[in-house]
Structures are given as structure tokens and as C-alpha cells.
Amino acid sequence: MATQIIDGKLRDPLEQWIGYRIRRVSAATMSNLAPRLADEAFSATLAAVLLMIEANPGRTQAEIGRVLAIKRANIAPMIGRLETDALVKKQSIDGRSFGLHITRRGQAQSERLASIFTAHDAESFGELTPSERTELKRLLNKTREHARLG
Amino acid sequence: MATQIIDGKLRDPLEQWIGYRIRRVSAATMSNLAPRLADEAFSATLAAVLLMIEANPGRTQAEIGRVLAIKRANIAPMIGRLETDALVKKQSIDGRSFGLHITRRGQAQSERLASIFTAHDAESFGELTPSERTELKRLLNKTREHARLG
DNA sequence: TATTGTTATACTCTATAACTATA
DNA sequence: TATAGTTATAGAGTATAACAATA
Numbered sequence: 001m002a003t004q005i006i007d008g009k010l011r012d013p014l015e016q017w018i019g020y021r022i023r024r025v026s027a028a029t030m031s032n033l034a035p036r037l038a039d040e041a042f043s044a045t046l047a048a049v050l051l052m053i054e055a056n057p058g059r060t061q062a063e064i065g066r067v068l069a070i071k072r073a074n075i076a077p078m079i080g081r082l083e084t085d086a087l088v089k090k091q092s093i094d095g096r097s098f099g100l101h102i103t104r105r106g107q108a109q110s111e112r113l114a115s116i117f118t119a120h121d122a123e124s125f126g127e128l129t130p131s132e133r134t135e136l137k138r139l140l141n142k143t144r145e146h147a148r149l150g
Numbered sequence: 151m152a153t154q155i156i157d158g159k160l161r162d163p164l165e166q167w168i169g170y171r172i173r174r175v176s177a178a179t180m181s182n183l184a185p186r187l188a189d190e191a192f193s194a195t196l197a198a199v200l201l202m203i204e205a206n207p208g209r210t211q212a213e214i215g216r217v218l219a220i221k222r223a224n225i226a227p228m229i230g231r232l233e234t235d236a237l238v239k240k241q242s243i244d245g246r247s248f249g250l251h252i253t254r255r256g257q258a259q260s261e262r263l264a265s266i267f268t269a270h271d272a273e274s275f276g277e278l279t280p281s282e283r284t285e286l287k288r289l290l291n292k293t294r295e296h297a298r299l300g
Numbered sequence: 301t302a303t304t305g306t307t308a309t310a311c312t313c314t315a316t317a318a319c320t321a322t323a
Numbered sequence: 324t325a326t327a328g329t330t331a332t333a334g335a336g337t338a339t340a341a342c343a344a345t346a
Contacts, residue, residue, distance in 0.1 A: 010217050013205040013264070014198055017271045018283060019179045021290045023194070026176035027219070028294070029169045043312080044173070048164055055163040062327060067160050069177070074314065076329055096322040096327045114163070121167045125293055132289055133168060139286045140171045143275055144178070195336080212304060224337065226306055246304045246345040 033120045040112060045070065047113045049078050050102075053088055054110040058099035082106070183270045190262060195220065197263045199228055200252075203238055204260040208249035232256070 014020040030044060037047055045068070052064050065075040079100070082088040087106030090098040102110065125133055164170045180194060187197055195218070202214050215225040229250070232238040237256030240248040252260065275283055 010202070010209065010213065011205045012217065013201050014267075017267045018275050018286060018290075019183060019271050020194075020198070020267065021287060021294075022172060022176045023180060024219075025290050025294055026172045030173060033169065044170075045313080048170070051163050052160070055161045059160065060327075063160065067162065069174075071315070072326095072328065073316080073330080079328095094323075094327095096320095098327095117164075117167045117170065121169050125168050127292060128289065132292070135285065136168060136289045136293075137171060139278065139282055139289070140168075140175050142277060142282070143286075144171075144175055193335080210304075221337070221339090222303095222305065223307080223339080229305095244304095244346075248305095 029124045036116050036120060042113060046078050050082060050087060050106065050110050051113060053100045054102045054107065057101050060097045061100060179274045186266050186270060192263060196228055200232060200237060200256065200260050201263060203250045204252045207251050210247045211250060
């Protein structure tokens with residue numbers, strides 16, 4: 001397979017691998033998203049955690065972490081931060097776990113974060129037609145289901 | 151838009167954003183690729199650097215770094231590592247820069263790395279039909295060209 | 301004045317290990 | 324015995340700043 005010419009001159013042998021293309025698109029889009037989330041003092045992962053809690057009230061941090069592939073050791077301080085900022089509250093389930101619930105303040109924050117995600121997506125993928133966006137989503141889902149990825 | 155049900159039970163509001171889907175597919179595929187490259191004592195980024203040098207002999211590390219979005223401060227030790235392992239040689243261009251050339255040993259290494267990339271891609275995206283893979287590449291390229299990403 | 305290469309360094313993310321408490 | 328949560332810590336990966344040498 002022929003490699004592509006990029007930068008006006010260099011050949012890019014990595015273009016031939018879909019996995020590497022996805023890696024670069026992901027890195028580039030995230031580098032655009034990160035500073036917008038940083039304006040709200042959030043990382044992409046922390047934003048994902050809050051949005052998951054908002055959509056799934058009463059779940060434990062272990063359940064949230066499993067879905068987002070975040071280790072227990074790493075999600076603990078995130079939950080602590082959300083609790084400190086009064087965006088999330090804990091309700092005891094049993095002696096060792098508790099359900100997570102969004103607060104009124106957390107609800108407002110999650111809506112601001114969702115707006116950022118939506119605006120960013122529109123800019124990043126706005127050149128695609130609606131049917132192309134639908135197809136891209138489908139192909140990404142099919143990939144994920146096949147490989148049992150993230 | 152309705153969110154999807156995942157894990158048998160949790161809703162996933164992040165599914166609605168293409169950027170976030172790409173982030174997760176990227177993270178998951180890279181987590182599968184990383185241990186295979188580690189068997190060759192390479193990271194994905196270092197492998198990309200060697201493959202770019204192989205495909206573009208005589209280029210400077212600044213040029214390679216610009217294409218791969220690697221800062222000068224970070225690519226310097228990578229080149230040092232490749233030179234130490236006798237995979238790459240430097241040839242003076244002028245007083246402050248030099249062209250990078252792959253050695254015979256580096257050529258063999260780059261072929262092993264390319265094989266790993268190819269096998270990994272086949273596994274990760276093997277469920278897609280050939281036309282689906284072509285379409286996925288096209289959509290990723292269109293996205294990148296639009297946003298001038300990575 | 302801008303660019304190349306280099307070093308030092310800090311910050312974020314993620315990974316492992318060890319621990320307590322509870323199911 | 325397995326799971327939930329926590330803490331400490333180590334390792335990548337990537338960021339900025341400063342510097343010398345050269346275009």
C-alpha cells in the first residue's frame with residue numbers, strides 16, 4: 001500500500017494502520033477539548049465521571065470506574081474532589097459502599113460540561129455530513145463490540 | 151438523543167459524542183498494542199518515530215517531531231535511544247542539524263514493528279468488512295483534514 | 301531574529317501494592 | 324474468599340523554560 005504524502009513532503013507510513021489514525025485523531029481532538037474543560041477546572045476523565053453519575057444516580061464509584069476503565073485507586077480522589085466541591089453526595093448502601101448522587105450544583109456543572117462536549121463535537125466533526133457522522137459512530141461501535149474494548 | 155445502555159445496566163451519556171467514542175476506542179486499542187510493542191522494548195510513539203525515519207531518510211528530528219506532534223524536548227532522548235541501540239545514524243547537514251538514517255539493524259527492527267502494527271490492526275478491525283475499513287479511514291482522514299488535527 | 305538540539309524539571313495519568321473494613 | 328474504598332508511590336507521557344550554537 002502506498003503511504004501518503006503529508007506536510008507537503010514527508011511520507012507517512014503510519015497512515016496505513018487504522019489504529020494509528022484513530023490514535024492521532026483522538027490525541028488531536030482531545031488537545032482541543034482539554035483547554036475548554038480546563039476553564040471549568042475539569043479534565044476529560046473527571047468530566048466523564050460526573051456525567052456518568054448524573055446519568056446513573058445511586059451507582060457506586062466502583063461501577064462507574066468499571067464502565068470508564070478507571071482503576072479504583074484512581075477514581076477515589078476524583079470522587080473526593082467532586083464531593084469537596086459539593087457536586088456529588090454519597091448515600092450509604094451498606095457498610096462498605098455508597099451510592100453517588102448529583103447535587104443541584106453538580107447538575108448545573110454537568111450541563112455546562114455537556115455543552116462544552118457538544119460544541120467541541122460540532123466543531124471537530126462538523127465537516128462530516130449527518131449520515132457520515134452516523135456511519136462513523138456505527139463503525140466505532142462495531143469495532144468496540146468486536147474487540148470488547150473500553 | 152437517547153443514551154445507550156451498557157454493562158447490562160448503566161446508561162452512557164458519553165456515547166452521544168463522537169470525540170469521546172474515538173477517545174475510548176483509541177485508549178482500548180492502544181492498551182492492546184502496547185504490550186506487544188513492549189516485547190520489542192518500544193512504545194507506540196518511539197515505534198512511530200523509527201518508522202517515520204525509515205520512510206523518510208535524511209530528515210531532521212525536528213521535522214519528524216513536527217509531523218508526529220512530538221516536542222523537540224521530548225524527541226531528543228528518543229533519538230538518543232535509537233542511536234545508542236544502533237538503529238539510527240546521524241549525518242551532519244549543517245552546523246546545527248543532522249539528517250537521520252536507518253541502519254541495517256534499524257531496518258530489521260522497523261519491519262518487526264510494522265508486522266506488529268499490521269497484526270494488531272487486523273485483530274482490532276477484522277470484524278469490519280474491507281469496504282467498512284476503507285470508509286472508516288476516509289472518515290478519519292476527512293475529520294483530520296477539516297480540523298487540521300495531528 | 302529564528303531555528304536546532306539539549307537538559308532540567310514539573311505536571312498529569314495511569315499502574316501496582318498494601319491496607320482496612322465489610323459482603 | 325471476594326469486594327469496596329483508601330492511601331502511597333512509581334512509571335510513562337507530555338509540558339514549559341532556559342541555554343548554547345548556528346542559520
